[in-house]
Amino acid sequence: MTDATYGAKLQRDGKSYAIQTRIPAGVVTPHELETIARVAKKYTISLVKITSGQRFLLVGVQEKDIAGVRKELGPLGTASITPSVRYVQSCPGISYCKNGTQDSITLAKTISDEYAGQDFPAKIKIGVSGCPRCCRESRVRDVGIMGTTKGWTVTFGGHSGFKSRQGEQVATGLTSEEAMKCVRSLLTHYKAHAEPKERSSRFIERVGTEWIGEMKKE
Ligand code: SF4
Secondary structure (H helix, E strand, O other): OOHHHOOOEEOOOOOOEEEEOOOHHHOOOHHHHHHHHHHHHHOOOOEEEEOOOOOEEEEEEOHHHHHHHHHHHHHHHOOOOOOEEEEEEEOOHHHOOOOOOOOHHHHHHHHHHHHOOOEOOOOEEEEEEOOOOOOOOHHHOOEEEEEEOOEEEEEEOOEOOOOOEOOEEEEEEEOHHHHHHHHHHHHHHHHHHOOOOOOHHHHHHHHOOHHHHHHHHO
16 A cells, blocks of 8 residues: 555555445434535545445545545545444434333443544454344344443454354443443553454453453452
8 A cells, every 4th residue: 555545455456456434333413424425426436335334435446546635535534444343333222213221322432432532453353232132233243232221231352254153241230420430441451462463352262261251250
């Protein structure tokens, strides 16, 4: 990756690029949608794809346009491409969904803001669901958070890829503040002890879950 292609990913054709947007909790305003549409039209973006991480992927960007696209996207164009918290997904949660038991959008935005710009050994995907129906697939995210009538349940080490794995349950019945504290403890430990490029699921398989058991006693 050169300075000219920073923030973009080379596509299958070997010459065009894709640019990811930063959309905390998967929530966009009408103004942000207009920005994406304006940029897509101006730079003749061939495909605007909604990804599994609740973000917009602008595909088919020419190399000469990468800097312009990112700049004109403004805050939307600041998605991290380093090993970091790539996204924090959220379902509508208790504010909007009739099944919701907890405020998933607010918690997801809080986590997203706290970890913006921080690097980790490997990418981290976080899913926040407002009830045990788990529409944000929290159990197969590096950090999974699910609401219940008694508070938040937090899991760690989930993975949905090649070698899928359900995350280990770390704590349950947490307030939002306690859930944030739990996420901080998990990610701090992972950051300090994981090897480069080692996703949380592989980290757990290598080191075991004793340290999570220790956290449960705290
Ligand atoms: S996880 Fe629960 S609260 Fe969230 S969208 Fe699904 S049913 Fe609704």
